[in-house]
Amino acid sequence: MADRTRLAVIGGGWAGLAAAVEACQAGAEVTLFEMASAPGGRARTVSAGAHALDNGQHILIGAYSASLSLLRTLGVDPAMALLRLPLQLRYPEQAGLQLRAGHPVPSFALAVLRHAGWPWRARLSLLRHCTAWALRRFECPEALSVAELCMGLADEVRADLVWPLCVAALNTPAERASARVFLRVLRDALFSGPGSADLLLPRLGLSDLLAHPAAAWLSGHGARLRMSQRVEALHASDAGAWLVDGERFDAVVLACSSVEAARLTQDLAPGWSGLARALRFEPIVTVYLESPGSALPSPMLALREGPADPAQFAFDLGQLDPRRSGQFSLVVSGAAAWTARGLDACAAACLQQAQRQLRWASTPRLLRVLAEKRATFACSPGLARPGSAIAPGLYAAGDYVDGPYPATLEGAVRAGMAAARQALPRSASR
Structure with missing residues (x-):
């Protein structure tokens, strides 16, 4: 045990749980700190009187490969735990855009052409815009907003498709949302293979979907879970080690909120802390x-x-x-x-x-x-997001860390896995 890398993961949301699982698989000795009484972060089930309700309605898509892989590692069968539906934006009064099963590119084109609620000029305009975005490899200037990106689209298409997709994916209104990030989500949904654009709706409460299975898996693999424990202080120690409330670790993954991460790093890394604190x-x-x-x-x-x-x-x-x-x-x-x-x-x-x-x-x-x-x-154009590397042996994980995705479950899981890999030597068990 003394030869194994001792890793502290601070935060028990999806990013922290993903980091802890990744580190355990690499052979590290993991301790996870979580200030709440239960894991899950902003994607968990809460008690609401006689009802157990999720603290938000989360959706995954078929392209979220890291999240689906993590569920399988934890023994959760995505086919049972998630209802898979071809992408659809159905309204109460009309069928809306509905993709069929299969590869999303031809399915999307066919769905647009079959959309009876849009005039032909609107349908063809959308296909022209999507073709142009694809030819540019879904890249655009950093300063462009989603509203500016879609100025040439018909009003019906923007109202029925772009605005709801934007707010669902980025949780930011189109006039303030990053076109670059929006296009990345669109690219992965359309070009990650059959089923990548499918909607995956949780059949289970969010805690039963990931938080509880992850906690059980980690406990079964020797990790220590310290619930209801807020980390008060983080200090650099000798020989590159770190002290978490006085306890020595070889490396640390900060998987708490950006607000908590900024507090813990304000003296250690003022520049990084400032970027995290500036997020809205x-x-x-x-x-x-x-x-x-x-x-x-x-x-x-x-x-x-x-x-x-x-x-x-x-x-x-x-x-x-x-x-x-x-x-x-x-x-x-x-x-x-x-x-x-x-x-x-x-x-x-x-x-x-x-x-x-x-x-x-x-x-x-x-x-x-x-x-x-x-x-x-707020996923705004040109947003400067803090990176994952803070200092030697100290790394950040969370849906806010610099990366291609907005603040999604997939972004959190990917950030957690990446931070764990950075924090550990090539072989954590020597």
């Missing part, structure tokens, strides 16, 4: 409703957002898990304007929106409203 955030509000006997036309629907209509998506939770029949969630992404009005006002507006835009067998009632005020960083 976008909230997400999830409104849970109950309506016995009701069902949506599909597990996920896009909704018409407007000045009095906050939500962009609705989910029929009973179609994901029959035990939750009659439960629904409405998601408000990029929700800063609504959180400023207060959660009660946001919930009331979502309830009224649901009654206007959806059909119900019984009058829906509010079950719970949950908000993540720092759900994601």
Whole structure:
């Protein structure tokens, strides 16, 4: 045991869990610190009275290879734990864009051509733009916003497709969202092979999907999990080692929030800490409703957002898990304007929106409203994100770390795995 690399992972969200699993597989002696009483971070199940509700409605896509690989490592079968659907943006009043199973490039082109809700000029314009983006290898200037990137598209296409895809992927309104990051997500969804654009909707609560299996796997592989323990101080020690609240480790992965990481590194690496501290955030509000006997036309629907209509998506939770029949969630992404009005006002507006835009067998009632005020960083054009390397033996992991993805579960998992590999020597077990 004395010859094994001692690694501290600070933070038990998806990035920290991914880092800890990667390090254990490499033979390291891992200790994971998490300030909350349970792992999972911003993708976990929370207690809400008589109901266990997720603290947000997360979606994966078929291109998220790292997340799917991690689930398999933990013994979670993605085919059982996730409902796989070809990409669709169905609205209550129209079928919307619906891809068929198979390779996403021809399926996307066919879906655009078959979209009866768009005039031919709009359909052909979208295909021309997508072809031009592909010929440029989905690259564009750093300073370009998604709204600027799509100025030439028809209003119908922007309203029905681009705006909801942008806010779903980047949690940032199109006028403030990075076109470069948006194009990277689009590229991976369309060009990562058959099924890469598929929607993967969790059938399980988020804690059962990853957090609990990861904690059990780590405990079974000798890792020490220290829940309800906030790290107060991080110091460099002798011979490149690190002291975490006075305890010596050979290397450290900071997988906590950017705010916590900035606090712990403000004296060690002021430049890195400053970049982390400068990040701005976008909230997400999830409104849970109950309506016995009701069902949506599909597990996920896009909704018409407007000045009095906050939500962009609705989910029929009973179609994901029959035990939750009659439960629904409405998601408000990029929700800063609504959180400023207060959660009660946001919930009331979502309830009224649901009654206007959806059909119900019984009058829906509010079950719970949950908000993540720092759900994601604001993915704006030209954003300077902190890198993973902070100092020798000290690395950052999180969905905010510099990389190709916005603040997604896949971005967190990839960052965690990469940080663990950087923190360990080529062979952690000597």
